[in-house]
Amino acid sequence: MLDWRWDFTWDILPRLIAATGNTLLAAGLGYAIAVVLGLVLALAQRTPYRAVTIVVREAVEFIRSTPLVLQIFFVFYVGPQFGLRLSPWAAGMIAIGLHYAAYLSEVYRGGLESVPKGQWEAATSLNLSTARTYFRIIIPQALPPSLAGMGNYLVGIFKDTPMLSVIGVAELMHTANAIGSETYRFLEPYTLVGIIFLALSLPTAALIRVFEAWVRRKLGMY
Amino acid sequence: MTNEPLQETGAADAATPMVSFRKVTKSYGRLVVLDSLDLDVAEGEMVSIIGPSGSGKTTVLRMLMTLETINGGVIYVDGQPLTHMPKGGQLVPASDRHLRQMRSKIGMCFQHFNLFPHMTALENCMEGPVHVLGLSKAEARERSEQLLEMVGMADKRNQHPSRLSGGQQQRVAIARALAMRPKVMLFDEVTSALDPEVIGEVTNVIRKLVSEHHLTMLMVTHQMGFAKDISDRVCFFYGGRIEEQGTPEQIFGNPRRERTRQFLSAVKEAV
Amino acid sequence: MSYLEFLGQYGDRILSGTLVTILLTVLASMLAMAIALAAGLMRMARSPIVRGVAVVYIEIFRGTSLLVQLYWIFFVLPLFGITLEKFTAGFVAVGMNLGAYGAELVRGAILSVPRGQWEAALALNMSPAKRMVRVILPQAVVIMLPSWGNLLIELLKGTALVALIAVTDLMFQVKQINGTTFLSAEAFGTALIVYYVLARFMITPFMRWLERVMQRRLGRA
Numbered sequence: 001m002l003d004w005r006w007d008f009t010w011d012i013l014p015r016l017i018a019a020t021g022n023t024l025l026a027a028g029l030g031y032a033i034a035v036v037l038g039l040v041l042a043l044a045q046r047t048p049y050r051a052v053t054i055v056v057r058e059a060v061e062f063i064r065s066t067p068l069v070l071q072i073f074f075v076f077y078v079g080p081q082f083g084l085r086l087s088p089w090a091a092g093m094i095a096i097g098l099h100y101a102a103y104l105s106e107v108y109r110g111g112l113e114s115v116p117k118g119q120w121e122a123a124t125s126l127n128l129s130t131a132r133t134y135f136r137i138i139i140p141q142a143l144p145p146s147l148a149g150m151g152n153y154l155v156g157i158f159k160d161t162p163m164l165s166v167i168g169v170a171e172l173m174h175t176a177n178a179i180g181s182e183t184y185r186f187l188e189p190y191t192l193v194g195i196i197f198l199a200l201s202l203p204t205a206a207l208i209r210v211f212e213a214w215v216r217r218k219l220g221m222y
Numbered sequence: 223m224t225n226e227p228l229q230e231t232g233a234a235d236a237a238t239p240m241v242s243f244r245k246v247t248k249s250y251g252r253l254v255v256l257d258s259l260d261l262d263v264a265e266g267e268m269v270s271i272i273g274p275s276g277s278g279k280t281t282v283l284r285m286l287m288t289l290e291t292i293n294g295g296v297i298y299v300d301g302q303p304l305t306h307m308p309k310g311g312q313l314v315p316a317s318d319r320h321l322r323q324m325r326s327k328i329g330m331c332f333q334h335f336n337l338f339p340h341m342t343a344l345e346n347c348m349e350g351p352v353h354v355l356g357l358s359k360a361e362a363r364e365r366s367e368q369l370l371e372m373v374g375m376a377d378k379r380n381q382h383p384s385r386l387s388g389g390q391q392q393r394v395a396i397a398r399a400l401a402m403r404p405k406v407m408l409f410d411e412v413t414s415a416l417d418p419e420v421i422g423e424v425t426n427v428i429r430k431l432v433s434e435h436h437l438t439m440l441m442v443t444h445q446m447g448f449a450k451d452i453s454d455r456v457c458f459f460y461g462g463r464i465e466e467q468g469t470p471e472q473i474f475g476n477p478r479r480e481r482t483r484q485f486l487s488a489v490k491e492a493v
Numbered sequence: 494m495s496y497l498e499f500l501g502q503y504g505d506r507i508l509s510g511t512l513v514t515i516l517l518t519v520l521a522s523m524l525a526m527a528i529a530l531a532a533g534l535m536r537m538a539r540s541p542i543v544r545g546v547a548v549v550y551i552e553i554f555r556g557t558s559l560l561v562q563l564y565w566i567f568f569v570l571p572l573f574g575i576t577l578e579k580f581t582a583g584f585v586a587v588g589m590n591l592g593a594y595g596a597e598l599v600r601g602a603i604l605s606v607p608r609g610q611w612e613a614a615l616a617l618n619m620s621p622a623k624r625m626v627r628v629i630l631p632q633a634v635v636i637m638l639p640s641w642g643n644l645l646i647e648l649l650k651g652t653a654l655v656a657l658i659a660v661t662d663l664m665f666q667v668k669q670i671n672g673t674t675f676l677s678a679e680a681f682g683t684a685l686i687v688y689y690v691l692a693r694f695m696i697t698p699f700m701r702w703l704e705r706v707m708q709r710r711l712g713r714a
Contacts, residue, residue, distance in 0.1 A: 065646055065692035066685045067653035070664055074685060077677035162560040166657065173560060186568035194565060197557040205556075287616050325618040336613035339711050340631045350617035353627060382711060395613075402617060 009188050012179050016192055019175035020200075026092065026171055027158040033097025034157065035150075038104030043134075045109060063102035069163045071095045076167045092164040100157050104150065111146035112138060144216050151208030155201050162193075172196065238301045240265040240438040241286065241406055246295035248281055255281050257462040258295065265405075266436045270449035270470075273459030274485060279442045282459075283408040286440070287330045288321060300327055300405060326354075329404030333411040335391040337383040343370060343394045344379040347401045355402065362401075369397035373427045389420030393427055400431075407431070409441040413448075421445070428452065446489055450474045458482045499679045503670050510666030511687055517584050517652040517662060518691075522645055524588025529595025534625075536600050547596065554593030559651050562586050567658045583655030583662075591648045598644065602637035603629055635707045642700035646692045653688070663687060 044056040063071070076091035086094070115138050123133040162173035176189035239262040248256040256278045263269050271279040284290040285297065288305060296313060297304040306313035307320045316324070337346050347366035351357040357365070370376045373393040383391050392412055399407060409428065413421045425448050431437060432452050443449050449456055450470040457467040458479075466479045477483045500507075535547035554562065563586040570577065577585060606629050614624040656665035667680040674680070 061693065062685075062689055065650070066688040067650040067664065069653050069657075070667075070681060070684055070688065073668065073671070074677070074681040077671060077675075077681065081675065081677050159556075159558040162558045163654070165560075173558075173564075176564075180568070186564075187572050190561065190565045190569050194553075194557045194561050197561060198553065201556045202552065287612075289612050289615065322618055322620070325615070328616075330616040332609060332613065332616075334609050336607075336609035338610065338613070338628055338632075340635075349627065350619070353623055354618050354620075384711060399616070 015175055019172045020196055023161050023171040026161045026164055029093050030096040031154055031157050034100035034104050037101035039108055041101055041105035042108035060102045060105055063099055068099045068160055071099055072163055072167055088168045092169045100153055103153050107146050107149035111142035114145045115141045147212045155205050239263055242298040244296045247293045249293055254462055263438055265438055268432050268439045268454045270453040270456045271442045277459040278462040279459045280410055283410045283442055287328055299324055327405045329399035329402055330408040331395050331399055331412045333414050335395045337391050337395055339383050342380050342382055347398045350402045366401050369400050373397045388416045389423045392424045396427055406438045411442050413445055506666045510663035513661055514652055514663040518649050521584040521587040521648055525591040525595050528592025529599050532596035533599025551593045551596050554590050559590045560654055562590055563654055579658050579660050583660045587651045595644055598637045598640050602633035605636055606632045638704050645696050649692055
């Protein structure tokens with residue numbers, strides 16, 4: 001039956017906590033890429049060039065409908081075939097950043113579309129440039145409706161980082177796997193990983209809701 | 223139209239009122255919606271409730287339908303307490319069983335019809351008889367078709383609500399409520415959400431009910447002319463109490479209270 | 494080796510992997526829907542204990558990673574005396590994970606059925622169970638169907654992880670092919686396209702069709 005060993009737990013906990021740092025780093029870097037690249041993908045679908053719009057739209061659909069773990073393998077292994085060697089970290093960040101950029105572009109798109117057409121017309125009537133209209137008028141209004149989605153995907157990317165273990169990024173899951181194969185004990189490492197994820201993702205989700213309310217208040221939107 | 227009675231024979235004798243509010247109080251937090259209301263409605267009586275918005279008139283119907291709890295007092299329907307039941311010489315909060323038994327005496331039509339969108343007109347009417355009363359499908363269908371005939375909706379029986387106009391939906395809703403054979407019918411602003419030109423088709427159905435059937439009815443309405451025509455009694459609500467009540471002739475022709483006069487003249491000006 | 498030669502040589506394995514992926518998706522979907530309905534309804538129950546069980550379930554499965562859940566079910570559950578065969582462990586993990594997300598869809602959809610519908614059902618004296626089954630759920634299904642389309646695509650993607658416990662799905666097959674041939678672009682690229690086709694040309698049209706059927710039942714075709 002079940003024998004949870006506390007001495008073993010205390011032994012491996014420091015290793016897992018150290019790996020949690022890498023998990024957070026991976027999530028943070030990946031999210032930073034996704035936030036910026038996602039905006040590019042969203043704006044690219046609003047250009048007057050139909051070809052660009054269609055290609056980007058299809059690419060986003062493609063990325064969103066295929067498994068992240070497969071994309072991670074693809075980015076990691078296809079490079080060397082053509083003489084481009086990527087470190088696990090680099091490949092992992094590209095794959096996960098791109099994957100979530102596709103998701104975030106949809107969030108942004110929804111936010112941008114929620115800004116009433118009249119706002120564009122008002123900006124045009126004031127003779128504002130397109131760039132200025134976007135940054136001063138449209139994006140500030142598109143942001144609050146996007147925040148819930150952005151927050152969900154921040155937690156989402158954090159929970160998807162274990163997939164990076166498949167190409168050897170030394171995050172939590174990878175470390176737990178290593179402990180498992182060294183000691184043949186799975187109960188403690190896998191359970192601890194689950195608890196660490198829960199302990200981080202639940203408060204983060206709660207914090208995001210608070211932040212969202214704060215931004216809405218700040219912008220005078222309720 | 224057959225002459226089959228629309229309600230089961232009543233248990234209450236003529237002396238006991240069909241509906242009786244005794245010192246009924248309702249409040250939301252500190253806002254008192256109904257203040258110690260006493261109101262009796264005799265069997266077969268048609269009572270209209272009028273008054274400014276926020277005067278608590280819709281709450282009266284919603285409490286009768288048990289859609290709202292009450293904070294104090296007792297409501298009797300057909301001689302029995304509605305949200306309470308006698309137990310050991312006292313009134314205690316009603317069990318689900320008692321509530322269901324009491325609800326079977328009451329039918330209600332809503333301002334926004336609330337037809338079930340995933341069912342046709344006929345299915346809407348058959349739903350209660352089959353799934354609550356336990357009638358066979360054939361019996362329920364026969365009863366529902368008769369009622370749809372009476373409200374003039376027989377030809378649309380297989381349409382979904384989304385294909386019907388507001389007036390048509392409301393007529394189906396009336397048939398649906400009647401199919402349960404209630405003793406008391408509640409009409410909660412049933413014409414308020416309708417376009418002016420279709421109000422008549424709904425009021426005509428209610429007129430027919432009044433003239434041909436011996437139902438007890440309570441109606442909250444903004445249609446003063448209609449209330450005047452068909453009511454046995456009109457209650458003017460103001461600030462959670464009955465400010466004045468009487469025959470339609472008296473209330474509309476010779477209101478005694480200043481607030482009633484003000485309300486009626488304000489309504490007249492709006493028209 | 495040309496791509497055609499690649500397909501000629503490995504097409505069978507890719508096809509058999511695809512069939513396993515489809516089977517996993519179907520089984521996990523059915524499990525996810527059943528769990529979503531049960532947990533979604535329990536989440537709204539009057540009893541705080543029933544509600545608590547549902548909340549704990551939903552928060553645990555939404556708060557941790559599918560991969561962690563999969564490993565836990567496959568490697569740790571046997572220590573509790575529950576040994577699942579790897580294929581079963583695979584679709585159970587995916588179904589339980591997506592079921593937790595689905596539970597929130599069910600709850601949201603039920604809450605967005607207009608209040609008047611509850612009231613009308615009560616006015617017809619329907620019992621709470623009848624109100625839910627006959628009046629509320631049929632309307633809630635129509636409301637949540639579009640979101641389920643997205644959820645099922647997430648579920649399909651989730652099944653790729655079961656390759657990591659050696660279930661011979663599409664992901665597993667192309668990983669093996671890559672391991673022996675180093676034809677990474679061909680192997681992984683083909684799998685990407687197959688997943689895309691399954692999501693975009695099977696799940697999405699199927700859900701659209703289902704939405705149309707349900708809309709028609711509301712007479713809103």
